[in-house]
Every structure is written in structure tokens, then in C-alpha cells.
Amino acid sequence: MTMYEEFDNIINFENTITLNSETFDPVKASQTATTGGRKFDGNKLEYGLLPPLALEETVKVLTFGAQKYERDNWKKVPDSKRRYFDALQRHLWSWKKGEQIDPESGLHHLAHAMCCLMFLYEHDIMYSVDNNGEVNETIK
Secondary structure, three states: OOHHHHHHHHOOOOOOEEEOOEEEOHHHHHHHOOOOOOOOOOOOOOHHHOOHHHHHHHHHHHHHHHHHOOOOHHHHOOOHHHHHHHHHHHHHHHHHOOOOEOOOOOOEHHHHHHHHHHHHHHHHHOEEEOOOOOEEEOOO
């Protein structure tokens, strides 16, 4: 059994029941119910769609970074877009050349690249560091 199958056995996101070739979805039914266990979460973000193994490895990289520097240090890096783009490229090219594991952290290069990409995204839409090293938060 793969880790994905094991994870799906623990957390089953496909809660549908098929009876006489008709499919009943209790989640959808609870969204339109007028009594009983109701939960109106239709059209909301489904965080269960995130791939669990990639997410876990990304969190490992974030934890490594928090221990090496400090928690949320990535928000304070000057010239962050250029530097995280460069770091993203370094990790991608190391992986492309056949090196899966970053020698310093012992973690997968693609997990490091995912962190860099998330930092780039956050800096692109929210964070900027001024000339005094102060973090300015603005959502574009």
C-alpha cells in the first residue's frame, strides 16, 4: 500500500454512497438540508485537495528554515523577489541534474523550490521590504 493509499484510508474525502446505480452524496445533502446535521460549505476552498506528501515536505523545509534563521524570516529578506527566484532556480537545476536531496538540509530540492515559489508569490502580492529593512504588508 502506498503512502497516498494509506492516507486516503485514514481520511476518506470521497463520502459518496451508491445504491441501485444512484449516487448519494451526504455532504451535498447536508448543504441543502433544512433539519439535522447541516453544514453550508459549498463553493468554499477545499484544502483537502493539497497533495499530502508535497505539503509535508514543504512544511519540513519551512521548519528547517525557521530553526536556521527565525520564524517568518522569509518576510524580511531584502531584494526578496530576485533572491527567492535565484534560490528557486538553484533548487530546480540541482534536481534537474539528478540531485534529489539538498546536501545542507537533507530535504528534497523540489520541496525547497516549492517554498521559494510560495515566498515569491507572497512577496509579489503582499510583502515588501523598505530600505530600512522594515516589512510593509500590502495586498495588491
